[in-house]
Amino acid sequence: MMDFSKYPKELIKSIAEEIDMGMICFLNTDTLEVESVLGESYNACDDFEDFYQEVYDKVDNWVNVIRIEPLQSWQSFKIMEDFIETCISDDDSIKKRLWNAISKSKPFQNFKFIIDDSQYRQCWFDFKQSKLEQLVLAELCPPDMEL
Known part of the structure; x- marks a missing residue:
């Protein structure tokens, strides 16, 4: 079993919240420092490039860095589908309404x-x-990585 203790739960939670808001996160794996910038969904705002x-x-000077992107729309859609499928009872009328809504x-x-x-x-x-936290962990700890 893989040891995820290198990455504190609060760090995982924080990165998950950032990517949920459309931010790109950079993690310095030596210091566990995180920096975030606006993701591609904000590209219409040219001023942000200079702002960041x-x-x-700073990130360019980090030796060991992991870049974590916000979800693509298909990934967010899959999370909605999984929620409907696993968290709502088949006999609850909202389940059908949600399936209809996302179609x-x-x-x-x-x-x-x-x-x-x-x-x-x-x-x-x-x-x-x-x-989101599971996805962040998957980015930080690919299956072939030893901690």
Whole structure:
């Protein structure tokens, strides 16, 4: 079994929260320092490149760094599907509504509209956070990596 103790739970949680907001995270694996910059979803804002230049310069000087990207839309969609499949009972009418919502245009908006006004809201946040943390761990500790 792999030892993940090199990466504190709070660090994993923090990176997961950052990528959930669309940020790109850089982790210095020697010091466990994290720096974040806006991800590609913010590309329309050219001024941010200059704003984050200091961060880019700092990260360029790190010897051992891991770059963790925000989720692609297909990954976020898969998390929604997994949530519907595993966390909602088949006999609950909201399950069918959610499947229907994500099968139409604007699936993320539709899903959010339904889930935010349901008893599953907190369950969704917890599920999504857990999945994000698993993805961060997978980035930090690929299967072939020894800690």
